[in-house]
Amino acid sequence: MARVPVDWALTAVQATMGQAMRAYFRNVYLAIKTILIGLRITLSYCFARTITVQYPDVAPTLQPRFRGFHYYEIEKCIGCEMCAKACPVDCISMSKTGPRRIDKSAGVAVGGAMTSYAIDYSKCMFCALCTYPCPTKCIHMGSVHDMSAFERDSMLVEFTELARQGLQTPLSLWMQKAHLPAWARKARDEWIERGRGRHQLMLQAMQDQRVDKPVAGSGE
Numbered sequence: 513m514a515r516v517p518v519d520w521a522l523t524a525v526q527a528t529m530g531q532a533m534r535a536y537f538r539n540v541y542l543a544i545k546t547i548l549i550g551l552r553i554t555l556s557y558c559f560a561r562t563i564t565v566q567y568p569d570v571a572p573t574l575q576p577r578f579r580g581f582h583y584y585e586i587e588k589c590i591g592c593e594m595c596a597k598a599c600p601v602d603c604i605s606m607s608k609t610g611p612r613r614i615d616k617s618a619g620v621a622v623g624g625a626m627t628s629y630a631i632d633y634s635k636c637m638f639c640a641l642c643t644y645p646c647p648t649k650c651i652h653m654g655s656v657h658d659m660s661a662f663e664r665d666s667m668l669v670e671f672t673e674l675a676r677q678g679l680q681t682p683l684s685l686w687m688q689k690a691h692l693p694a695w696a697r698k699a700r701d702e703w704i705e706r707g708r709g710r711h712q713l714m715l716q717a718m719q720d721q722r723v724d725k726p727v728a729g730s731g732e
């Protein structure tokens with residue numbers, strides 16, 4: 513009569529052990545599977561052919577939406593500070609001598625002089641948030657990517673100084689050397705050429721200009 517409960521107990525113990533073993537091996541299987549999934553990309557790189565990019569002799573491949581050092585069109589800037597307010601790390605500062613507005617006939621800003629427009633690249637994270645709210649579309653993310661300095665202060669770029677030289681974007685020190693690989697010389701010359709056509713307007717933007725009052729009913 514006492515044999516039946518013992519059999520039940522044995523069966524129950526066997527079933528429990530069977531479940532525990534199945535759960536154990538299932539966990540081992542899942543652990544190995546998830547590790548292999550996680551390492552799939554890493555493992556594929558382990559067996560990929562190694563390519564060394566011969567930069568700076570060979571141009572780096574920049575993607576179309578690459579965000580490098582800004583280029584800034586001072587002649588279109590009205591000094592509204594929208595870019596500075598949008599910047600999450602407060603790295604844009606500027607000053608002007610008076611209000612500026614766009615002269616629609618000339619397509620440039622007139623009024624007070626832009627006395628400063630600076631970006632501190634030791635803080636900038638190249639998020640491009642400063643470019644979106646600009647009402648005159650004069651601050652953009654550029655393609656220059658290689659600028660370095662020995663001191664933090666050297667990473668503060670004063671764009672009015674660049675504008676005096678006819679430049680819209682900072683050119684890295686090595687790009688100012690006489691002997692450059694062809695791609696770097698081409699990139700540098702393109703930026704110089706780009707500013708050259710607007711140099712006079714850039715210089716004007718740093719001087720006070722007379723602003724005619726809008727004529728009543730002109731819509732301005």
Ligand code: SF4
Binds near residue numbers: 600603631638640642
């Ligand atoms: S890219 Fe971002 S961090 Fe840099 S100046 Fe613009 S808003 Fe500021």
Ligand code: SF4
Binds near residue numbers: 606647
């Ligand atoms: S938002 Fe544009 S127009 Fe306004 S200060 Fe900045 S760069 Fe100049």
